[in-house]
Amino acid sequence: SQKIEQNSEALNIQEGKTATLTCNYTNYSPAYLQWYRQDPGRGPVFLLLIRENEKEKRKERLKVTFDTTLKQSLFHITASQPADSATYLCALPGTGFQKLVFGTGTRLLVSP
Amino acid sequence: GAGVSQSPSNKVTEKGKDVELRCDPISGHTALYWYRQRLGQGLEFLIYFQGNSAPDKSGLPSDRFSAERTGESVSTLTIQRTQQEDSAVYLCASSLLRDPFSGNTIYFGEGSWLTVV
Numbered sequence A: 001s002q003k004i005e006q007n008s009e010a011l012n013i014q015e016g017k018t019a020t021l022t023c024n025y026t027n028y029s030p031a032y033l034q035w036y037r038q039d040p041g042r043g044p045v046f047l048l049l050i051r052e053n054e055k056e057k058r059k060e061r062l063k064v065t066f067d068t069t070l071k072q073s074l075f076h077i078t079a080s081q082p083a084d085s086a087t088y089l090c091a092l093p094g095t096g097f098q099k100l101v102f103g104t105g106t107r108l109l110v111s112p
Numbered sequence B: 001g002a003g004v005s006q007s008p009s010n011k012v013t014e015k016g017k018d019v020e021l022r023c024d025p026i027s028g029h030t031a032l033y034w035y036r037q038r039l040g041q042g043l044e045f046l047i048y049f050q051g052n053s054a055p056d057k058s059g060l061p062s063d064r065f066s067a068e069r070t071g072e073s074v075s076t077l078t079i080q081r082t083q084q085e086d087s088a089v090y091l092c093a094s095s096l097l098r099d100p101f102s103g104n105t106i107y108f109g110e111g112s113w114l115t116v117v
Helices: none
Strands: A003-006 A010-016 A019-026 A032-038 A045-053 A057-059 A063-067 A072-076 A085-094 A100-102 A106-111 B005-007 B008-012 B021-026 B031-037 B043-050 B063-069 B075-081 B088-095 B112-116
Touching: A003 A085, A003 B031, A010 B031, A019 A032, A019 A085, A019 A106, A019 B043, A032 A072, A045 A057, A045 A063, A072 A085, A100 B043, B005 B088, B021 B088, B021 B112, B031 B075, B043 B063, B043 B075, B075 B088
Parallel strands: A010 A106, B008 B112
Antiparallel strands: A003 A019, A019 A072, A032 A045, A032 A085, A057 A063, A063 A072, A085 A100, A085 A106, B005 B021, B021 B075, B031 B043, B031 B088, B063 B075, B088 B112
């Protein structure tokens, strides 16, 4: 069955460092992969989309890579700030490519 | 509207009662989704509406759950005979789906927090 895995343990880093979060998937051949941010008590917010023919995508301090051979995406936040503390979710298109299926998310904590 | 609007934002109900949760998608968005998120858990897909096509109900956990959508506007998620395990945030999202391969970015509401006591 299709499975999306994100590290369930919180990632703690110091301000200014680069945070790297991992999303692994099995039994998928996704046309694209997305990353969302979720703050406590709020709905997820879209951050970045990367297509299967793109190796890397950047947006300000964010960088996403997509390795379809390894079936893995890495999400990087450079020069991290305490305001980056949140849960980050990866999402893939499900059956029929229309519904999005989400990973369980990884909580990031950036300490001053 | 400016964003996806959900109501009520909080609902406490007694076990066995029925509840209705409402979602107003972003104007013009043809696709609408319901997800459930239990405390500390990931998002569970419940149901997906796209235009006049038959909805994808594959995520509904039991026949106590149903959802309707009026055209391309408001949707209502109904939970009958609520149980304590139904306690969760119910998130609605909408998107402007052009084609499945263009990248289906979805926009979430803030959710309806349901507590069954």
